[in-house]
Amino acid sequence: MQIKNPKLTVVGAGPGDVELFTLKGIRALESADVVLYDALVNPELLEYANNAELIFVGKRKGCYAYQQEQINDLIIARAKSHGHVVRLKGGDPFIFGRGAEEMEVAAAAGLEVAMVPGISSSLAVPAxxxxxxxxxxxSESFWVITGTTRHHKLSNDVKIAAQSSATVVILMGMSKLPEITQLFCESGKKDIPVAIIQNGTTPEERVAVGTIDSIQEEVEKLKLSNPAIIVIGEVVRNRAQLLNLQVELAQTS
Known part of the structure; x- marks a missing residue:
């Protein structure tokens, strides 16, 4: 059997809802010989990869199936032995997803590389x-910030963002929630609305809404944890405003 030209396609799986996956992503999976997929990928998407070897390389509850260096080696080895490798990653691979790093490693090893964007959870989950x-x-602008840096510290950008009037979206920040709320309180924003959305766009979605001053209590009450997105800003009020309008319309109809 003739092996295809070795190729890596990094594909964004979107925020969780299968219907938010792209047509281009489907075509990539259909043509894949091997799919390396992460923990936040909806397993229903793997049905599009009928003829591919499926390898889970994600992280669950702090346990890694593979370290990043091992994933890099696996991409190269499988591409050279099988042909087309699809690296399926949650959300958009270029937003805190290491997609660019994996493509650089693959290109340096002589692989053809391509990227299929995904709908980022930072946009879709609040929506x-x-x-x-x-x-x-x-709000005239928004920040998208990682809550935890590579050194497991809170990003300094959160402090800067807390001083602006922009909407702030924090990914991977639940373990840093006390630090985040403290920074916003120090900026005089204890009354700013906050929404925390766990498992967004999926049937398991859960939501806590409060203010900087009260959100930790709401999170503890609902026992929210990762994967979750923190949204801070006046735009959070839109959720309740729209719901009230719908209720008023229902009452008058």
């Missing part, structure tokens, strides 16, 4: 809760 990241009169 599913009717929270726009920008809204006229409420």
């Amino acid at each position: 599913y809760q009717n929270i726009p990241l920008t809204k006229r009169g409420s």
